[in-house]
Amino acid sequence: MKRQEECQSLAAIIRGLYLTATKKSWIVCRDSGEDPDPPVVPREALVVDIAPAEKFLWAAQSAESGEEQKVSSFRFDEEAAKILHEAFTAWEFERAPSGVEAATRTARVRNFPSCIAVKKGGSGETLYWIDRDIDAVGKRMKGRDGTLLEVTSGPWAPKEQDSSPELDASGRSNVVKDRIALVTGGAQGFGEEIVRGLAASGALVFIADLNGDGAEKLSKRINASEKRIAAVPVPVNVSDEASVEALFRTIRETAGGLDLCISNAGVLRAGSVMEQGVDDFKFVTDINYTGYFIIVKHAARLFRQQSLTAPAWMTDIIQINSKSGLEGSNKNGAYAGGKFGGIGLTASFALELIACNIKVNAICPGNFLDGPLWSDPEKGLFVQYLKAGKVPGAKTVADVKAFYEAKVPMKRGCTGTDVMRAIYYIVEQEYETGQALPVTGGQVMVH
Numbered sequence: 001m002k003r004q005e006e007c008q009s010l011a012a013i014i015r016g017l018y019l020t021a022t023k024k025s026w027i028v029c030r031d032s033g034e035d036p037d038p039p040v041v042p043r044e045a046l047v048v049d050i051a052p053a054e055k056f057l058w059a060a061q062s063a064e065s066g067e068e069q070k071v072s073s074f075r076f077d078e079e080a081a082k083i084l085h086e087a088f089t090a091w092e093f094e095r096a097p098s099g100v101e102a103a104t105r106t107a108r109v110r111n112f113p114s115c116i117a118v119k120k121g122g123s124g125e126t127l128y129w130i131d132r133d134i135d136a137v138g139k140r141m142k143g144r145d146g147t148l149l150e151v152t153s154g155p156w157a158p159k160e161q162d163s164s165p166e167l168d169a170s171g172r173s174n175v176v177k178d179r180i181a182l183v184t185g186g187a188q189g190f191g192e193e194i195v196r197g198l199a200a201s202g203a204l205v206f207i208a209d210l211n212g213d214g215a216e217k218l219s220k221r222i223n224a225s226e227k228r229i230a231a232v233p234v235p236v237n238v239s240d241e242a243s244v245e246a247l248f249r250t251i252r253e254t255a256g257g258l259d260l261c262i263s264n265a266g267v268l269r270a271g272s273v274m275e276q277g278v279d280d281f282k283f284v285t286d287i288n289y290t291g292y293f294i295i296v297k298h299a300a301r302l303f304r305q306q307s308l309t310a311p312a313w314m315t316d317i318i319q320i321n322s323k324s325g326l327e328g329s330n331k332n333g334a335y336a337g338g339k340f341g342g343i344g345l346t347a348s349f350a351l352e353l354i355a356c357n358i359k360v361n362a363i364c365p366g367n368f369l370d371g372p373l374w375s376d377p378e379k380g381l382f383v384q385y386l387k388a389g390k391v392p393g394a395k396t397v398a399d400v401k402a403f404y405e406a407k408v409p410m411k412r413g414c415t416g417t418d419v420m421r422a423i424y425y426i427v428e429q430e431y432e433t434g435q436a437l438p439v440t441g442g443q444v445m446v447h
């Protein structure tokens with residue numbers, strides 16, 4: 001395990017401490033290293049020496065096989081989590097940090113460190129800064145401001161009457177407020193709708209897309225309208241593991257953890273099984289099926305680290321699947337096959353990952369007829385189907401659209417809002433995992 005990875009896993013473990021102590025989402029950011037080396041540790045910081053965990057890293061470095069390395073790095077995470085948990089609990093309940101008055105504990109307010117300095121064997125401090133959002137954590141880091149956090153809500157605070165907005169249907173979007181989310185393929189289409197919905201509901205959203213320019217432009221527009229850093233663009237190819245590893249490094253470095261991972265990136269290349277090239281089949285499968293596996297692999301590792309210190313904090317992985325994951329799609333086998341497979345992965349991952357309190361579900365939308373895949377005036381499916389004469393008697397794009405709307409019992413295409421409602425439901429639900437939820441206007445029903 002490289003030093004950088006080790007520091008990043010510590011950020012997730014530290015974030016878990018705060019999730020457990022406050023039942024709120026936090027941003028944890030490893031110091032960017034502009035400080036002198038060794039850094040000046042703020043006097044209010046909680047200083048923790050994780051030297052005993054280090055021996056598992058050394059074992060990892062000397063080990064020959066990758067499997068042993070993985071076991072050793074998992075072991076490092078576990079040992080480091082124990083040490084950090086003990087130090088954090090002692091700080092919270094037993095002693096004041098040196099030179100600072102005892103941590104205040106009243107019925108309403110509690111203090112927590114805004115900076116944790118992690119040492120190894122008495123030296124080599126790395127600072128981790130903690131605050132509620134990216135802007136606040138950036139200011140702390142820049143100003144070396146270690147003043148204690150004042151937290152007014154948490155398991156200790158007396159419950160206010162009607163203080164549970166999550167249970168109020170009109171406030172359902174509150175389930176993602178302040179959460180950290182990742183949306184792959186977030187630059188356009190359903191992904192863009194989901195990114196916009198999450199940002200408007202108060203989440204911080206990583207927009208991960210092959211189209212890095214598109215993700216950047218969308219982030220700028222969202223941040224300007226939300227008047228905060230609500231979106232962070234990250235270029236990624238979900239079918240390339242090295243690229244996905246880089247994506248998760250960015251997430252760890254920027255936010256220290258994650259609450260919600262939406263695997264949405266997907267492509268479609270239709271074709272008869274008798275004619276489609278194997279290259280096209282593999283292209284679709286690599287992104288829609290293998291890409292989902294790769295994203296879940298790295299999201300689950302991050303969620304696991306966080307859960308070492310936040311075992312009760314539920315996290316979510318949601319695949320944007322399709323109604324074509326529930327029924328066959330004529331001359332579209334590569335797409336439907338990968339989507340069917342995605343549901344198999346979802347159910348299998350759900351069985352394994354619930355041990356870390358990670359729910360894994362799929363949403364199966366109907367056709368997003370107003371989205372770019374269908375409505376793009378040059379490359380959209382309506383234009384393609386019109387030219388190919390796929391809809392008998394259709395003379396215009398509107399005729400093709402009307403044909404597809406008529407197939408839906410609710411007589412319209414699926415929208416971003418329909419998908420957002422399903423996301424809120426899944427995140428809010430605490431007794432469901434491994435499911436595939438159709439959002440199809442009745443076009444695909446339970447069988």
Ligand SMILES: NC(=O)c1ccc[n+]([C@@H]2O[C@H](COP(=O)([O-])OP(=O)(O)OC[C@H]3O[C@@H](n4cnc5c(N)ncnc54)[C@H](O)[C@@H]3O)[C@@H](O)[C@H]2O)c1
Nearest residue numbers: 185187188189190209210237238264265266322367368373
């Ligand atoms: N559009 C529909 O009617 C519909 C219906 C049901 C399900 N879906 C599913 O919804 C998801 C989004 O579809 P859409 O119609 O919005 O697609 P879209 O083509 O409009 O957008 C897909 C986005 O994914 C990105 N992307 C493509 N390959 C990528 C890769 N390898 N790595 C990272 N990003 C990549 C693209 O750049 C693009 O921004 C897909 O999984 C799709 O199967 C779509």
